[in-house]
Amino acid sequence: MDLFYKDYGAGPPLLILHGLLGAGGNWHTLSSRVFGEHFHVYAIDQRNHGRSPHDPVHDYPSMAADLAGFMDRHGLDRAHVLGHSMGGKTAMQFALTHPERVDRLVVVDIAPKAYPPWQIDILDALRSLDLSAYRSRAEIDVALARRVPSLPIRQFLLKNLRPDGRGGYTWLPNLEALYRNYDKINAPIEAEAPFEGPTLFVRGAQSPYIEDGDLPAIRRLFPRAELVTIPGAGHWVHAEAPEAFAEAVLSFLRR
Structure with missing residues (x-):
């Protein structure tokens, strides 16, 4: 790789x-x-x-x-x-x-x-967001705050966003692979x-x-x-x- x-x-x-x-x-x-x-x-x-x-x-x-x-x-x-x-x-x-x-x-x-699975809820929160519904990082931050109340953690997580070229955003990490392999990460x-x-x-x-x-x-x-x-x-x-x-x-x- x-x-x-x-x-x-x-x-x-x-x-x-x-x-x-x-x-x-x-x-x-x-x-x-x-x-x-x-x-x-x-x-x-x-x-x-x-x-x-x-x-x-x-x-x-x-x-x-x-x-x-x-x-x-x-x-x-x-x-x-x-x-x-x-x-x-x-x-x-x-x-x-x-x-x-x-x-x-x-x-x-x-x-x-x-x-322990300390971060599985964060992974689930990210993969559960429908990014197509948002047009700004601020909107995504508001939506993510419902599951991740810590502002410093959200700021760290939002660094993983990139523009998708169509006015929206996509995630850089492979969230599905990370979620499915979380037991191996831990x-x-x-x-x-x-x-x-x-x-x-x-x-x-x-x-x-x-x-x-x-x-x-x-x-x-x-x-x-x-x-x-x-x-x-x-x-x-x-x-x-x-x-x-x-x-x-x-x-x-x-x-």
Whole structure:
């Protein structure tokens, strides 16, 4: 699968993987102003997201294979890999199945465990909207607010709209594939052998995604894992505390 990406800067390669219903563009500011000062950053749209191809299959082995193919096409033997949430699970899967291709691994606010269906209602709300009935983002926002009351979450979700060329809008993500494969998105990451390379887990202090009780399972798969907690941040650590997040990541990657 030929994944869409934008790249920034020069230096050792750093691949960045977004979370569910995100896109590589979510990382533009950090990629261009911070990480691109030290690395050649590839901010990638994963399958069924952004401008990358759609496919009925959406699971971590497939997304890890997508990443291996991406590296092959770009002549990258090894790279640092950073992933947030769903992208963090892709990054874990990739490191466990292709350890020889990962220099340093950064996993942002996700553990290698199964999760409750926290986001299934959001997916259902998006796929249930009849976009043909609306002619502006503001109208879509009002309709979406009935199911998604949080304005910051709606603003994030509405970045997935694109004009359809007929005065209306369509969704960039493959919502049907994401909805039908939601159990696979929430599934645990498993492997026959651990990833022995340097690994950093970053969590938000206000986020429930990585709990102290998850550390034994993390270290079974990633025995060299370090954990950094960012004060005041929730699940979107990089957006809510970008300076502290960037400092933690850069100090790890530049060792």
